[in-house]
Amino acid sequence: MEKGLRLCIWVGPIAFLIFGIGLIGFARFLPPPAPSMSAAEIAAIYTSNTLGIRLGGITIMLAAGLFTPFFAAISVFMMRMEGRWPIYAWTQAMTATIVVLCFFVGAMLFAVTAFRPDRPDELTRLLNDFAWLLFVAPAPPAVIQTFAIGFAILNDPARILPRWTAFFSFWVAVLFIPGALAILFKSGPFAWNGILAFWLPAVLVGVWSNVMAVQMLNAIKNGRWAAARQVQPA
Amino acid sequence: MTSSTRADVRRLPGEEGVWLFIFGDMLVFGLFFVTYVYYRSQQVALYDESQLRLSQGMGLMNTLILLTSSWLLALSLRAFRRSSVVLARPLLVATVVFGCAFVVCKGVEWSDKITHGITVMSNEFFMFYFMFTGIHLIHVLIGLGVLGFVLTRPNWLQRSTSDQAVSTFESGAAFWHLVDLLWVVLFALIYLMR
Numbered sequence: 001m002e003k004g005l006r007l008c009i010w011v012g013p014i015a016f017l018i019f020g021i022g023l024i025g026f027a028r029f030l031p032p033p034a035p036s037m038s039a040a041e042i043a044a045i046y047t048s049n050t051l052g053i054r055l056g057g058i059t060i061m062l063a064a065g066l067f068t069p070f071f072a073a074i075s076v077f078m079m080r081m082e083g084r085w086p087i088y089a090w091t092q093a094m095t096a097t098i099v100v101l102c103f104f105v106g107a108m109l110f111a112v113t114a115f116r117p118d119r120p121d122e123l124t125r126l127l128n129d130f131a132w133l134l135f136v137a138p139a140p141p142a143v144i145q146t147f148a149i150g151f152a153i154l155n156d157p158a159r160i161l162p163r164w165t166a167f168f169s170f171w172v173a174v175l176f177i178p179g180a181l182a183i184l185f186k187s188g189p190f191a192w193n194g195i196l197a198f199w200l201p202a203v204l205v206g207v208w209s210n211v212m213a214v215q216m217l218n219a220i221k222n223g224r225w226a227a228a229r230q231v232q233p234a
Numbered sequence: 235m236t237s238s239t240r241a242d243v244r245r246l247p248g249e250e251g252v253w254l255f256i257f258g259d260m261l262v263f264g265l266f267f268v269t270y271v272y273y274r275s276q277q278v279a280l281y282d283e284s285q286l287r288l289s290q291g292m293g294l295m296n297t298l299i300l301l302t303s304s305w306l307l308a309l310s311l312r313a314f315r316r317s318s319v320v321l322a323r324p325l326l327v328a329t330v331v332f333g334c335a336f337v338v339c340k341g342v343e344w345s346d347k348i349t350h351g352i353t354v355m356s357n358e359f360f361m362f363y364f365m366f367t368g369i370h371l372i373h374v375l376i377g378l379g380v381l382g383f384v385l386t387r388p389n390w391l392q393r394s395t396s397d398q399a400v401s402t403f404e405s406g407a408a409f410w411h412l413v414d415l416l417w418v419v420l421f422a423l424i425y426l427m428r
Contacts, residue, residue: 167251171258174376177369184354189269190365196269200262 002220005073012070012213016206019063019103027056027110032132032193035186039121042128046117057111064104070209071096074149077216080228081156088152095145099138106134136192139180139201146173146208158228160219165212172208176201248405256412259373263416266369267423270362274427277358282428284359287352292343293425296336297418303332304414307381311407317395326385329410333378340371363424370413370420377413380406 024030033045046053071093078089109131113124146169153166178196185191192198219225246253274281310325344364347353354364384406389399 162251163249164251164254167255168258171255171262174259174369174372175262177372178365181354181365185361188273188358188361190361196266200265 002225005076006217006220008069008073009213009216011066012073012209015063015066015070016209018066019060022056022059022063022107025056026059027053029053029056029110032198033128034193035129035132035191037125039125042125043117043121046114046124046128050114050117053114054111057107057109057114060107060110061104064100064107067100067103068096070213071100073216074212077160077219077225078149078152080225081152081158081160086152088148088155091148092145092152095141095148098141099145102134102138106131109134132192133183136179136182136197136201139176139178142176142179143173146170146176149212156228158224160224160228161215165215168208168211172204175204248401248408252405252408256408259412259416263419266366267419270366270423273358273362280357281359284357284363285425285428287347287350288363288425289343289346290425292339292346293421296339296343297421299332299336299339300414300417303329303336304411306332307407307410311403314395314403315400319390319393319395323385323390326381330378330381330385333374333381333410336374337371337378340367340374366420366424370416373413373416377406377410380409 028049033042075086075089075093075096078092079086082089109127113127113131117124150166150169150173153161153163153169178190179198179201181190182192182194182197185194185197188194189196216225306325307329310322310329313319313322313325344367347360352360354361384403387399387402389395
């Protein structure tokens with residue numbers, strides 16, 4: 001009965017693994033190319049690792065696609081928490097779509113940039129800017145998404161997921177905020193390669209998703225998911 | 235706290251999850267502060283010179299406003315624990331008023347900076363100044379939302395204080411005190427540290 005749900009939850013951590021392989025393994029984008037680099041320096045990155053960045057783009061697009069079933073699983077959980085009017089579940093599903101789309105298009109832009117690295121350096125840097133800002137700057141939908149998840153968990157009378165996961169989500173949501181301002185800076189902690197705009201949210205997204213996956217699988221295992229059907233609010 | 239109130243029982247005020255958030259947030263602000271001190275150490279002269287353009291008076295006023303609000307909140311919570319809703323309510327309203335005053339004060343301070351041509355782009359010091367006080371301001375706004383939520387719980391009308399209501403109040407209060415604490419450290423670091 002819950003096989004499909006379990007599958008979709010498992011896809012989340014796997015998508016992260018694939019994402020990491022694409023970003024780090026193929027594209028070698030860890031650490032990210034600095035926004036302060038000259039056009040020639042950026043272009044050199046794309047000419048020296050053309051195939052790697054193309055494959056990285058494809059791999060990250062695959063990962064972005066795989067995130068959707070995971071977020072669908074979260075929304076299905078939230079629908080059971082909320083009962084008849086699953087407004088947070090819808091909010092989560094829609095904001096998740098925006099977030100996934102930004103990652104998808106960002107990865108597509110990596111691939112596009114590496115498609116013709118022999119173009120003028122300035123143009124390569126333009127595309128690279130766009131790609132990285134798509135990765136880091138779409139914080140607002142991500143903040144709303146994580147807040148929605150937290151609200152659904154707190155308002156769940158059946159307590160399908162432990163309540164601390166709600167506060168954990170709020171915490172992660174607050175930490176996404178600096179990313180939204182990456183557009184203002186070309187160096188320092190708030191730039192797209194900075195500790196507060198990139199490293200902190202990047203690590204936390206990974207930790208948060210895995211924690212949520214484990215907690216959802218636990219809820220199925222220990223029967224709270226099944227039991228919640230009877231205690232739905234009117 | 236010698237009288238036999240509910241507060242005498244030794245336990246964590248509010249619910250555990252809130253404390254997870256609070257310690258997590260303190261951890262992150264700790265990271266903010268370490269980042270600031272590190273970057274400052276790279277060009278102390280620039281930071282010291284820029285700091286002179288901040289209004290320490292405004293910073294101090296912000297600090298006093300938040301400390302007062304925290305004090306009012308503590309009084310309100312104590313009254314609430316003793317089921318004295320009639321006393322707790324105006325105190326909580328006053329807390330919210332002081333919280334709003336902080337937001338206004340910050341707005342005045344920021345617009346003063348901006349009219350003098352100082353923005354988040356001016357230099358590294360002002361980047362930290364605007365970003366950290368901005369992220370803190372978001373915390374204040376969330377805190378006001380939380381206190382507003384506590385204030386609109388139905389138990390205020392029923393004039394009764396269940397254990398659940400006390401716990402909700404404590405959770406909100408703990409968050410507000412965190413907001414206060416973070417500001418005090420922020421004030422010391424950005425406005426005062428030479």
